[in-house]
Amino acid sequence: MEIRVLILEDDDDDLILILRELKKASFQPNYHRIMTEQELRAALNNGPWDVAIIDYYLPGFSGQAALKIIQESNKNIPCIVVSGAISEEEAITMMRNGSSDYVFKDRIGRLGQSVQYALKERAIEAERQRALENLKSSEAKFRAIYEHALDGMILIDLQTATIIDINPMITVLLYYEPIDLIGQSVETIFPKELTADYQEVLQLLKTNSPTTLTQLCRRKDDVFIPFDVNATVIPWGDQRVILVTIRDITDRLQFQMAVDIADDYHARWEHERELVTLKSRFVSMVSHEFRTPLSSIQLSVDMLERYYDRMTSEKRAERFRTIRQEIQRMDRLIEDVLLVGKSETGAIQPSRQMINLVEFCEKTFQHIQDQLGKQHHMVFEANQDVINASVDPNLLRHTLDNLLTNAIKYTPPGGDIQFHLHMNGENNCQIIITDSGIGIPKADQDRIFSSFFRASNVAERKGTGLGLSIAKQMVELHGGTIEFKSEEGKGTTFTITLPCA
Known part of the structure; x- marks a missing residue:
């Protein structure tokens, strides 16, 4: 290991001993020999130096003076004093003045070890000083950030x-x-x-x-x-x-409050706009759906007034039956509208009773099939004879009537309509109604449960746009869910899941 050494020594033999001990300790000394104060000061300016080895007694220039000059230079050069016998007081003074160690000439073999120790201590001190400077720098930066x-x-x-x-x-x-x-x-x-x-x-x-x-x-x-x-x-x-x-965050909260108020006004505006749209749809639907049965009733009444005496009993009965059916149709329409209104205001509370769903669903299915489904292939299936559930029979019947009526209405004659009832786990039952009808366009599927909404492909078929909205609300009043899958031109499947208890 190469080291740069200042050697303050006037005796040639002692210099040779010092260099020999350094080499024995595996050092390669690049040294500069000094005899006077002037030479020392000049050498300090031509550093850096790794270590200084000082003879305590120099003619006209003491080791103590050399130590003082080196320490005052702030070069961080470890100093090792080599001397003959010195007093304890002199040794203490020497250490106070900055000597890293002292080695007696009769024990010069310890010099290499002393230099190694001094260099190690200098490295530790240099690292400590760097850490201290970094800490001071960090503290200064923190203080600047802290203050500003x-x-x-x-x-x-x-x-x-x-x-x-x-x-x-x-x-x-x-x-x-x-x-x-x-x-x-x-x-x-x-x-x-x-x-x-x-x-x-x-x-x-x-x-x-x-x-x-x-x-x-x-x-x-x-x-x-x-x-x-x-x-x-x-x-x-x-x-x-x-x-x-x-x-x-006062400004942020005030801004957020303003945003919330704006959102609230926007939501109210959207709600009002939706109400206007619903009102428009309602008026249009009522106008259309009432005009047809009223026209039919008016025609039948006119025919009875003019030709009653000339009509056969069968013709009269047919006209009266038409009047009765159209009145029932308007009554169902009014009932649907009132049901939607009550549901949206929370005015409907299910009146539950424990019934056998298999028997109830089969009777409802049979009734709709007899009235409307004679031109379709309709199948009812249940995977067991008894499924007991706590439901409101009137609300559930209304739901099933709407789903089955829609299935028949939107399925061409000869098409398939299937009704499946089964348990789904221990506490839930499922009602699945599948048709092979015209299906629901994908673009309309997100709004299919909205009141007065009708799919874009049903314009030629009569309807109010209330049936599916009512079905969804009635199912949810029972704590259940209604889902569907549909593909335009292939058919639709509605799945109702209800808790049995």
Whole structure:
């Protein structure tokens, strides 16, 4: 290992011994021999030097003086004094003046070890100085950030929860001067009663877990201001402290409030617009759906008034039957409209009773088949004879009537309609109604349960757009769900899942 060595030695033999011991210790000394103070000062300016070996006794230039000059140069050069016998007092003075070690000439064999130790100590000291400089630099940067931050910053004792320091922004935000807060409890700013889980926050911080919360902070004038608060534990000198950063969110909350108000107005506007649209659809639907049966009734009444005496009994019965059917049709329409209105206002409460769903569903299916489904291939299936469930029979019948009527209406004559009833797990039953009809266009499927909405491919078929809306609401009143799968031109499957109890 090559080292640059200053050797203050006037005796040639001693110089040879010094160089020999350095080489024995595996050093390759690149040395400069010095005899006078002037030579020493000049050499110090031509460094750097790894170590200085000084003869304590030099003619006209003492080892003590050399030590002093080297120390005053601040070159961080370890010095080893080589001497004959010296007094204890002289040794102490020499060490005080900065000597790393001293070696007696009669024990010169220890010189290599002493140099190794001195170089190691110098490396440790250099590293310590670098760390100290880095720490000072970090502290200076932190202090600059701390003093000029746009957020308020507070240092809090981790153990006592008292305030150690505040930055100038705290005065701007909360009006407190340092004298008002330093040494005071953190509760001066963060009232315990307004801090959620106060002790829990402290415990989290003691385990070095950063904490973020929104907190009302007490200003000096006893006004409470909302802040985002971030707290973390940092080293501070020889202790660990809580660094709390606060940011005023008054403007943000006011902006959010304005956004919420705007959203509320927009939602109300959308609701009003939807009501206008529903009203328009309702008027259009009622106008269309009532005009047809009223026209039919009017025609039958006119025929009876004019030709009653000429009609056979069969013709009269047919006209009366037409009048009765059209009145029933309008009655069902009015019932549907009223049912939707009651459901949307929460005025309907299911009147439950325990029934055998298999028997109930089969009778409902048979009734619709006899009335409307004679031109279709209709099949009812249940995987067991008895399925008991607590339902409102009237509401469930209305739901099944609507689904089966739609299946028949939108399936061409000769098409298939299937009704399946089975248990789904221990506590739920499923009703599945499948048709082979015209299906629901994909673009319409998201709105198919909306009141008065009709799919774009059903314009030629009569309808109110209420049936599926009613079915969904009635099923949900039972705590159940209704889902569907549909492909235009191939058919639709509705699946109702109901709790049995």
